[in-house]
Amino acid sequence: MTYLRRSLFASFATLAAVMLLSACGSDSGSGVQKNVDPNEDVPTVNYTGPAPQTDDVQQFKLAVWDPLATENRCGSCHGTGGQEPTFVRADDINLAYSQANTVVDLASPASSRMVTKVAEGHNCWQASADACADIIAGYIESWASASGAVVNRVVFEAPNDQDVGSSKIMPSEPGEFSSTVYPFLRDYCSECHTRSAPTAQQPYLGSPSLDIAYEAARTRMRLDAPAESRLVQRLASEGHNCWSDDCQADADAMAQAIADFADSIPVTEIDPDLVVSRALGLGDGIVASNGGRVDSHIIAKYEFKTGKDSIAYDTSGVEPAANLNLSGDVEWMSSWGIRLNSSGADGKAQAATNGSRKLHELLTATGEYSIEAWVIPDNVTQGDGGADTARIVSYSGSNDVRNFTLGQTLYNYDFLNRSSETDVNGLPALSTNDADERLQATLQHVVVTFDPVDGRQIFVNGEFTGDADPLAGAAMEEWSETFALVLGNEVSGSEYAWSGSIRFLAIHNRALSAEAISANFDVGVGARYFLLFNISHLIDVEGAYISFEVQQFDDYGYLFAEPFFLTLDGEASVPPTPVEGIRIGVNGRESPTGQVFAALDTELSTEAMVDGRQTLSGQGAVIELQQGPASDQFFLTFDRLGEHEFVRVEAEPPTPAEPATIEDQPTMGLRSFAAINATLSAATTVPKTHAAVAETYQKVRQQMPIEPQVSGFVAAHQMGVTQLAVAYCSALVSDTSRRSEYFAGFNFNVDVAAAFDSDGRSAVIEPLLRHLLAAEIDGQPLDSQADPDALRTELNGLIDTMAGGGGDVQRANRIVTATCAATLGSVLTLLQ
Amino acid sequence: MINTHPSTAKAARLGLCALLISVTSLAAQAGSREQALQIHNRIAGVPPSETVLLDMAQHIDNGDTDAAVEMAMNNEGFYSVTLKNMATPWTNRDMNVFAPLNDYTATFIGMVRDGEDIRGLLYDNILYVGEGSGLPAYANDNNNHYEALEERGLPLGDPDTLVKHTQSEVTGLPAEATAGIMTSRAAARAFFYAGTNRAMFRFTLLNHLCRDLEQVHDTSLVPDRIRQDVSRSPGGDSRVFLNNCMGCHNGMDPLAQAYAYYNWEYDAEADPTGEDGRITYNREGEVEPETGTRVVPKYHINANTFRYGYVTMDDGWDNYWRKGNNRVLGWSNALPGSGEGAKSMGRELAHSDAFASCQVEKVFEQVCLRQPGSAADHQLIESATDTLASNGYDLREAFIATADHCKGE
Numbered sequence A: 001m002t003y004l005r006r007s008l009f010a011s012f013a014t015l016a017a018v019m020l021l022s023a024c025g026s027d028s029g030s031g032v033q034k035n036v037d038p039n040e041d042v043p044t045v046n047y048t049g050p051a052p053q054t055d056d057v058q059q060f061k062l063a064v065w066d067p068l069a070t071e072n073r074c075g076s077c078h079g080t081g082g083q084e085p086t087f088v089r090a091d092d093i094n095l096a097y098s099q100a101n102t103v104v105d106l107a108s109p110a111s112s113r114m115v116t117k118v119a120e121g122h123n124c125w126q127a128s129a130d131a132c133a134d135i136i137a138g139y140i141e142s143w144a145s146a147s148g149a150v151v152n153r154v155v156f157e158a159p160n161d162q163d164v165g166s167s168k169i170m171p172s173e174p175g176e177f178s179s180t181v182y183p184f185l186r187d188y189c190s191e192c193h194t195r196s197a198p199t200a201q202q203p204y205l206g207s208p209s210l211d212i213a214y215e216a217a218r219t220r221m222r223l224d225a226p227a228e229s230r231l232v233q234r235l236a237s238e239g240h241n242c243w244s245d246d247c248q249a250d251a252d253a254m255a256q257a258i259a260d261f262a263d264s265i266p267v268t269e270i271d272p273d274l275v276v277s278r279a280l281g282l283g284d285g286i287v288a289s290n291g292g293r294v295d296s297h298i299i300a301k302y303e304f305k306t307g308k309d310s311i312a313y314d315t316s317g318v319e320p321a322a323n324l325n326l327s328g329d330v331e332w333m334s335s336w337g338i339r340l341n342s343s344g345a346d347g348k349a350q351a352a353t354n355g356s357r358k359l360h361e362l363l364t365a366t367g368e369y370s371i372e373a374w375v376i377p378d379n380v381t382q383g384d385g386g387a388d389t390a391r392i393v394s395y396s397g398s399n400d401v402r403n404f405t406l407g408q409t410l411y412n413y414d415f416l417n418r419s420s421e422t423d424v425n426g427l428p429a430l431s432t433n434d435a436d437e438r439l440q441a442t443l444q445h446v447v448v449t450f451d452p453v454d455g456r457q458i459f460v461n462g463e464f465t466g467d468a469d470p471l472a473g474a475a476m477e478e479w480s481e482t483f484a485l486v487l488g489n490e491v492s493g494s495e496y497a498w499s500g501s502i503r504f505l506a507i508h509n510r511a512l513s514a515e516a517i518s519a520n521f522d523v524g525v526g527a528r529y530f531l532l533f534n535i536s537h538l539i540d541v542e543g544a545y546i547s548f549e550v551q552q553f554d555d556y557g558y559l560f561a562e563p564f565f566l567t568l569d570g571e572a573s574v575p576p577t578p579v580e581g582i583r584i585g586v587n588g589r590e591s592p593t594g595q596v597f598a599a600l601d602t603e604l605s606t607e608a609m610v611d612g613r614q615t616l617s618g619q620g621a622v623i624e625l626q627q628g629p630a631s632d633q634f635f636l637t638f639d640r641l642g643e644h645e646f647v648r649v650e651a652e653p654p655t656p657a658e659p660a661t662i663e664d665q666p667t668m669g670l671r672s673f674a675a676i677n678a679t680l681s682a683a684t685t686v687p688k689t690h691a692a693v694a695e696t697y698q699k700v701r702q703q704m705p706i707e708p709q710v711s712g713f714v715a716a717h718q719m720g721v722t723q724l725a726v727a728y729c730s731a732l733v734s735d736t737s738r739r740s741e742y743f744a745g746f747n748f749n750v751d752v753a754a755a756f757d758s759d760g761r762s763a764v765i766e767p768l769l770r771h772l773l774a775a776e777i778d779g780q781p782l783d784s785q786a787d788p789d790a791l792r793t794e795l796n797g798l799i800d801t802m803a804g805g806g807g808d809v810q811r812a813n814r815i816v817t818a819t820c821a822a823t824l825g826s827v828l829t830l831l832q
Numbered sequence B: 001m002i003n004t005h006p007s008t009a010k011a012a013r014l015g016l017c018a019l020l021i022s023v024t025s026l027a028a029q030a031g032s033r034e035q036a037l038q039i040h041n042r043i044a045g046v047p048p049s050e051t052v053l054l055d056m057a058q059h060i061d062n063g064d065t066d067a068a069v070e071m072a073m074n075n076e077g078f079y080s081v082t083l084k085n086m087a088t089p090w091t092n093r094d095m096n097v098f099a100p101l102n103d104y105t106a107t108f109i110g111m112v113r114d115g116e117d118i119r120g121l122l123y124d125n126i127l128y129v130g131e132g133s134g135l136p137a138y139a140n141d142n143n144n145h146y147e148a149l150e151e152r153g154l155p156l157g158d159p160d161t162l163v164k165h166t167q168s169e170v171t172g173l174p175a176e177a178t179a180g181i182m183t184s185r186a187a188a189r190a191f192f193y194a195g196t197n198r199a200m201f202r203f204t205l206l207n208h209l210c211r212d213l214e215q216v217h218d219t220s221l222v223p224d225r226i227r228q229d230v231s232r233s234p235g236g237d238s239r240v241f242l243n244n245c246m247g248c249h250n251g252m253d254p255l256a257q258a259y260a261y262y263n264w265e266y267d268a269e270a271d272p273t274g275e276d277g278r279i280t281y282n283r284e285g286e287v288e289p290e291t292g293t294r295v296v297p298k299y300h301i302n303a304n305t306f307r308y309g310y311v312t313m314d315d316g317w318d319n320y321w322r323k324g325n326n327r328v329l330g331w332s333n334a335l336p337g338s339g340e341g342a343k344s345m346g347r348e349l350a351h352s353d354a355f356a357s358c359q360v361e362k363v364f365e366q367v368c369l370r371q372p373g374s375a376a377d378h379q380l381i382e383s384a385t386d387t388l389a390s391n392g393y394d395l396r397e398a399f400i401a402t403a404d405h406c407k408g409e
Helices: A015-022 A055-068 A071-078 A093-100 A113-119 A129-147 A182-188 A210-220 A230-236 A247-263 A353-366 A514-523 A673-684 A691-703 A715-733 A736-742 A758-771 A788-803 A809-824 B006-022 B032-044 B050-061 B065-073 B076-091 B103-113 B118-122 B144-151 B167-171 B185-191 B198-208 B238-259 B324-329 B341-350 B353-368 B375-390 B396-405
Strands: A298-302 A324-327 A330-332 A338-340 A348-351 A369-377 A390-396 A402-409 A412-417 A444-451 A455-460 A484-487 A500-508 A528-534 A544-554 A557-567 A577-586 A601-604 A613-615 A620-624 A633-641 B127-130 B162-165 B262-265 B278-281 B316-318 B338-340
Touching (some): A055 A071, A055 A093, A113 A129, A182 A210, A182 A247, A230 A247, A230 B238, A298 A353, A338 A348, A348 A353, A353 A402, A353 A484, A369 A402, A369 A514, A390 A500, A412 A455, A444 A514, A484 A500, A528 A633, A557 A577, A577 A620, A673 A691, A673 A715, A673 A758, A673 B076, A691 A715, A715 A809, A758 A788, A758 A809, B032 B050, B032 B065, B032 B076, B032 B353, B050 B065, B065 B396, B076 B103, B076 B185, B076 B198, B103 B144, B103 B162, B103 B185, B118 B198, B127 B144, B162 B167, B185 B198, B185 B262, B185 B278, B198 B238, B198 B353, B238 B316, B238 B341, B316 B341, B338 B341, B353 B375, B353 B396, B375 B396
Antiparallel strands (some): A298 A500, A324 A348, A330 A338, A338 A500, A369 A444, A390 A484, A402 A412, A444 A455, A528 A544, A544 A557, A557 A613, A577 A601, A577 A633, B127 B162, B262 B278, B316 B338
């Protein structure tokens, strides 16, 4: 019923071959061979035997035999007359080919015995056995793809699964949360994280309601690893509003509180009512093929798998290896990759000059190249364009001289290449278009290519960005062989450091075609596995599985993508079987967030199968990582599967908190700019559309109050009001008919001395007060307005001051305007 | 420069200082006249004439405050100042209150003036257009009509000046594609411009349900409708997605799908800010080459950011907030919670309890010049929301209730 991997060629390593192969190993009793300095000149072997009998033999020779037949690789033991298998014998390539076929799996190069043997530590010429294994796998991959032997079809087999275990489950009621974690949240988070806070921020962790706070906190606490809780990480890693001067101490206190809470919770068996599949870990998965990459012109490759120490290996297999030395602020990612400069700026990964020299030799030989990388910029705020781009990948000598650089400026990728049309610094750079915002602070596949015809081109996530190189037609020129390949910084270390992660880097000595780039993008980055969740016991069909393509998405999560249903027994018949609401469980409980497939509602059946599988969804779910890929156990739950059903009872939403009580809000406020304008218009009878007034309003309206809060009043507001009031009053006083009607009884044709007698003053002051309802009405002033008598006293005093020196008619009119403006521009207008 | 004689300005400032000092005794006690003044100021933005003040006071003395408020609402200031300023920040991303009159604000003003069911703001086939000799005609590709209407100071409170029309008749959008102010030119200019059309949803939520996305954040919902352009690992940290981004997108994306056939078309070269653009809507049979469907390309942009995300194929929307914490928004049981297009989605939003109470809260802040802060205030919000509902969602009722509440004692 199950069926193992397929290989086009006689395939599996036989036990005998394994035994013979191991006879040359360090455990064989033979002398331990000294590892070879990778930077020494690599000896070559000239083959003089019979010609290859077939094309495939020729491909084997080019891809595998040539690089491995040398004395410092496998030639010293597995060469002519050496230990079996003699896959690098030099007397007859056809016999070597035959031997090699016993220790390779062309359908799955990484599974080849030749690879796994070296991975176990068998005579690796690098410090890392994994690096050697990757290099040999690359040779075999190259052979396989040249032969057309790489198959993308993965063959499924029954995994070694188990029952879903038990774990601590977050209780539905707060319980001890109230005395452990909640006091911290209530005391230190409630200024923002409550509904009633002036700047309310979700989640409402600090809510006065324990239930609301618990609901908000429950997905942010890790019972199995309190220190990994979001509540702790926010303090420890991100310094988010720590309440003391010591964020780590605060984080420790929070972690202890969560640990205390966790201690109060008994281990719970998984809910027996849940409809669950069998469980398995990532290691039980079947490796998804990474075939399909176009790697035939790779001259340097970094997959960052090592995860420890300070060397990132060049696994291209092209000698000499340009291994990268990590220094400064560089961290390994568990999902394969390095994180550079996330907290400082001195980190870089740099190859030695002699290792880097192959770039010069091999790239100038072809006159074209590609830089291919999977990167995660930390942000979209770094880099400053041109020479000041933040260095992602650089082949340079200093801040000012380079062969090439891939860099970041805000939302753009920059590509600097030294050519016949640029200066020694590769300037001017080619950058992606600002408006496109191609660069995002997320995992991206970026490829830059250079060739003498099209010049520089940039591809992001498999697509050409469309940014044409104005210098197309230029040729590579005056490249220096003394430069070094460096990641995340300039060789000298500088202010041009780049902050982000690199999960893969390859240098090709050809400009990759758009199709090749798209293909490489489609393959993705990192290891991917098919996890087959057994549901046979639920639908009574032997060998029935729901499979997900799973990968560690980043250091904090897994990606479960593109689920499909399959049966390993090709003869099994599946009657129409409803399936609804698939959720992914981790370590005995459903993951609380990210359950994309919870909305799934379909039917499993034989009829729906195409090529032995029934696609359930094309989507992917990101599920939070808990203990790590080595120990996390996954399973599926179903709301309905066949006759099994789990009725999900939705919790009542938390009762809304009491609305905020805001004390001592003033009952009066400022009039807004538009209301002031309308008020002045009403108080003067001058229409808002009066040309001079409208012009002034346009100039000063943004200077007047917008919000009613009196506490927001500033002097500039008053100046705006004053200017507008003056404009209205000027318009009123300069309009002879309007002023006569408004200031009835005032003589506008006499000088100051004659105009401002007692009657004249009243004729000016009273209409102004009346229009603002600041005069008595039926003999009674409004209690909420200013005292009319006090106003009259002030305005008369003002007129006294202005009229004291006498003056002509013009001055008299100005005094009216000024009195009008003083009244209208006052608090009578401003406050309401 | 402002044409002001220096001595006039100086004198005015001198006088102002004096008056600012002299009127610190603005009193809080309020008889009916004082209440009438306060009501008029808050409703119309301007003080009343003496005659109106006395009439309003009389109404108040007669126990008919409603009539007093209605008198204030007859003042043009209520329309061209109060309502205009209230709505203007809703019509642009910067929430700029200085923006000129446009079809969004004019329609809001007209609907309030005519006592229309204010819920129709989000789904009716309605648009208010000015009538007046010499006014430039309404145009799909500019705002000249409304700017001229405002510059000329024409009375928006006059039903013969600001006239109700069907939107489809004015703009040419199919009737089924109209969704109140969401499909107005001003809203489309602001929120369908570039981007992903999520802005239209976010700002509608903010302006008409009084909630920004932070307040509806809920990570418990199923995230299956989040589009491909949302990074699931911002900066390489998927926890940020799971704890933050997802909590908003899981509810927003399936609702904002309702706008999948709309776009703002403009000449990016000659008019990069899109001022002279126009709203477009893909009718039945109009297929976008990039998507192969009626869905506009912006719904598929940055698809490689997360290729396993949701691919929008139509304008079907679902309200995931009918589950989880956002049930408290009070969705209508009379509606199915899903549908196609902006019109039905607008109805879903507008028929929620949150929409009704939001309208009252906005009116409260406009009239009372403060946030509801006391038990009495909150009680008023509740009762005024009930009153609004029982009076056909005529927003004038909210002005009446809040003006009465904040008229002073």
